[in-house]
Structures are given as structure tokens and as C-alpha cells.
Amino acid sequence: MLIALLALVGALIALYLTLYKVGVIGELVCQIGSCERVNSSRWATFLGLPVAAWGLATYVVLLGLAVAAIQGVAPRQVAWATVLVSGWAVMFSGWLTSIELFVIHAICIWCVTSATIMTLLFFASAIELRRVLRLSTD
Numbered sequence: 618m619l620i621a622l623l624a625l626v627g628a629l630i631a632l633y634l635t636l637y638k639v640g641v642i643g644e645l646v647c648q649i650g651s652c653e654r655v656n657s658s659r660w661a662t663f664l665g666l667p668v669a670a671w672g673l674a675t676y677v678v679l680l681g682l683a684v685a686a687i688q689g690v691a692p693r694q695v696a697w698a699t700v701l702v703s704g705w706a707v708m709f710s711g712w713l714t715s716i717e718l719f720v721i722h723a724i725c726i727w728c729v730t731s732a733t734i735m736t737l738l739f740f741a742s743a744i745e746l747r748r749v750l751r752l753s754t755d
Contacts, residue, residue, distance in 0.1 A: 620699065621683035627734040628676035631729050633738050634669035634727055638662075651723035660716050668713065672731055679738060686745070696749040699742040706731075707739045 619745050636642045645652040655661065661668050682699045686692065710732035711728060 618683075618687065619679055620738060620745065621687065623734050623741065624676050624680035627731055627738070628673055630682060630727055630731050630732055630734070631669050631673035632634055634731075635667050635673050638667035638669055645727070647726060649724075649726040650729075652725040652727055654723040655717055655721055655725035655728060658666060658721050660713070662731045671709075672735075674704075675702065675735075680708075691708060692749045696742070696746040700739070700746050702751055703735060703739040703742045706735045710735050 633642070633646075634645075635657060637645050638661060645656065647653065663671055679702055682695050682702065686699070688694045711755060713728065714732055717728065
């Protein structure tokens with residue numbers, strides 16, 4: 618349930634940033650940092666799509682995996698998939714954060730919040746994987 622909740626919150630943040638990037642939202646609410654500077658930089662797209670859209674897709678996949686886990690579908694495979702997806706996303710988020718700090722010289726609080734949520738998702742999924750593996754050997 619925690620993984621599902623974190624994925625849902627992350628998806629909402631990523632949706633907000635995606636809507637900004639595609640022009641549906643005209644201005645970002647950003648009390649801390651330089652969100653518009655980060656999200657209007659050339660680094661805000663990856664392979665032709667907004668980085669936020671990639672994040673949204675990742676959160677939706679993680680939410681789907683969490684729902685599958687709650688329903689008891691292939692526990693080991695779902696737990697491994699959740700660790701792998703969230704682990705990859707943490708590395709990608711780390712790379713993006715380093716771009717913010719050392720290339721753009723600006724921080725987006727929404728991006729940092731998303732990276733934090735993804736890190737929490739990774740740790741929660743690693744704990745869940747450990748639990749699932751322990752149960753399968755008992």
C-alpha cells in the first residue's frame with residue numbers, strides 16, 4: 618500500500634510538470650528554487666519527450682506493479698520488477714539532479730520532491746522484495 622501511495626503522489630507531481638511542459642499550464646507554482654528555469658531548459662526533454670512525461674510513465678508502471686502486488690499476482694516477479702524499475706528511476710533522477718546543480722545551476726523543488734519520492738519507492742520496494750523472498754524460503 619505504501620508503494621502504491623508513493624507512486625500515486627509521484628504521478629500527480631509528474632503530471633503537473635508534464636502539463637506545464639506541454640503548455641496546458643502557463644506558470645509553475647514554485648515557492649523554492651527556479652522551477653521554470655529548470656523545466657524550460659534543454660535538459661527538460663529526453664528522447665523527444667518531456668522528462669516529466671517519462672517520470673509519469675514510470676510512476677504509472679510502479680502503481681500498476683503495486684496494485685498487482687496487493688492482489689498477490691506473481692509476488693517474486695512483481696517485487697523484482699518494482700525494485701528494478703524504481704532503482705533505474707533513482708539513478709536517472711540522480712543524473713537529472715546533478716544536471717540541475719552543475720549545469721543549469723538551478724533547482725526545481727518539484728523535481729527534488731519527485732526524486733525523493735522515487736528514492737523512498739526504491740527503499741520500500743527493496744524492503745518488500747526482502748520480505749517476499751523470505752516468505753518464499755520459509
